[in-house]
Amino acid sequence: EVQLVESGGGLVQPGGSLRLSCAASGFTFSSYWMSWVRQAPGKGLEWVANIKQDGSEKYYVDSVKGRFTISRDNAKNSLYLQMNSLRAEDTAVYYCARDLQAVAGIYFDYWGQGTLVTVSS
């Protein structure tokens, strides 16, 4: 059974930093792209970043470029999101998602339960 478990969320002041983690199990983690997707309170879903199987390619939504860094440790079956210079608008539930890049299309087939990040003074 595929499982994705996020951790590391919490309350942080504007300008602060936070590191999110996602522990994966039930599949060969090193064989898949992985993504972070967020959802602001009462709002819709927004893709944030993704990373290739070996970490050699990383992509970000424009609003987080230069502030967030996605990384992974395949030996630990773990995905990370380092978030710096946090802003109030970064407040959201952050989901870890398996990123399926099939010939037919690109989508997320499994999601974690999410971890809440609140940026407030």
Next chain:
Amino acid sequence: SYELTQPPSVSVSPGQTARITCSGDALPKKYAYWYQQKSGQAPVLVIYEDSKRPSGIPERFSGSSSGTMATLTISGAQVEDEADYYCYSTDSSGSRVFGGGTKLTVL
């Protein structure tokens, strides 16, 4: 930037057919995907590649796409289907986009 447009809400009575639409200029060339999100829970994939259903998803969920519009159909909607539904796709450059979401009420 690319946008997918969904109606904010759809309401049906139990047993009726619910249809949720998603419009986007790239849909003639790109697949649509649908996610169900119940209150306080993570999204769950219910339709992929326009019309395919993942294992474990009830047969009452189906999808279709024609031109610039994709449609999620729930035949014989049940109370437990009440949720937010999001369409998702990519544009020609590979940018990933979610629709704004549709709140389905079954009562």
